[in-house]
Amino acid sequence: MNFTVLVPARLASTRLPNKPLADIAGLPMIVRVAQRAAQSAASAVVVAADHADIVAACAAHGVRAVLTRGDHATGSDRLAEACALLGLDGADTVVNVQGDEPLIEPALIDACAALLQARGDCVMSTAAHAIDHPRELDNPNVVKVVLDAAGRALYFSRAPIPWWRDGRIASTAAALPSPAPLRHIGLYGYRAGFLRRFPALEAAPLERIESLEQLRVLWHGERIAVHVAAHAPGPGVDTPEDLERVRAIFAAV
Template identity: 65%
Template sequence: MSFTVLIPARMASSRLPDKPLADIGGLPMVVRVAQRVAKVGADQVVVATDHTRIADACREHGVPALMTRADHLSGSDRLAEACHALNLGDQDIVVNVQGDEPLIDPALVRACADLLLQRPDCAVATAAHPIGSAEELNNPNVVKVVLDAQQRALYFSRAAIPWWRDGSQAGVAQLPPQHAALRHIGLYAYRVGTLKRFPTWPAAPLELTESLEQLRFMWQGERVAVHVTDTAPAAGVDTPEDLARVRAVFAAA
């Protein structure tokens, strides 16, 4: 199959300044991400950034990079601009890998791309894994997804979904014994034509309520296929503690 991996990378980060350029074993983090996903067999892996320092660092290490506007409201808007710049066709497939995921599993990236190729009924593909604790289920920072019988997303939420009526006590959601709730993994494959339309759509009311941009696609009637993996992926880098953890992994390799 043919697909492109795009890695959006912004310099702004309140918790970890200059995050894309953070050193991990002698290379900037965004370069580590690009090198890792190069293993998936994509036609091209390109970093889409709003800062010349990021673009220069990528090119210095042989990673293609293109400049995008600095005023995009979402990662999807940035990717849509990148698709135009790369002259990608509407039926082409693009996989969005975040620039702060240096430990991402290349097989998971490939699985999302493969799933969208196999699902002509869907415009977007993403991933999820079973939630293992009630604590995760009740954490609003953990995004949940529920599926239909064809493994398409019915809804994404920060709330505890599905709500197990007979097993929940005192308003605290528990885990159904025969149907684990699913945690959404922020990895997406898109059909380029749909991604290009994303910036032309107004923000959806549910998107604004949940602060989840993927709900805009569903609000517009686009279907989202979901690949369910048994294991949780390695966590990304959001804090100095996360960065120390990832550096230790690379140092031990």
């Protein structure tokens, strides 16, 4: 298996300023993410940064990084530029590991890459896991996904899908429908050629409504294979509270 991990990193963050450089047990978070990704079977791990300070922090700790434009609208746009800078194209496999996931499981990265390489009918792969609490199904910040018989994504939504005909799902409900709904995990595998042309695709109406970029892929008739993991991944970092939680986990190791 041959693939490259790309980690997009943007210095500006509304909820957590300078997030990629936040200290976690003596190392910047972006370095923690890259080191974790390097435990996968990836042939290379490269940070796609929007600021020289991130590149410098990576270089200080032996992490490869490329400097991309600062005006990219999305992480996918940044990764597309990184592919061009690295000469990745065609059927080359790229796995996008988010820069705020210092506890990402290396085995999950491998599974995402392997699934894409096994599925010639798909231009992307991603991951999901079973929701185990009704509160998550009702939470619009928890993205849900439904699959077809071949394990490809039919739709992603912030709404509770699939809808349970026989009863309203709410945080006070005693049980979830069976089989359990799936929570989407924000980890993506791409064929590099598709990733490089993705930013030029017209944004989808559904994408704008749901604020979910992956819906552009489905809207244009492309397919996304989904790996269903046995359990939820470790927590990511979006807020100062998340950062303290992750720091505590590293301190306990």
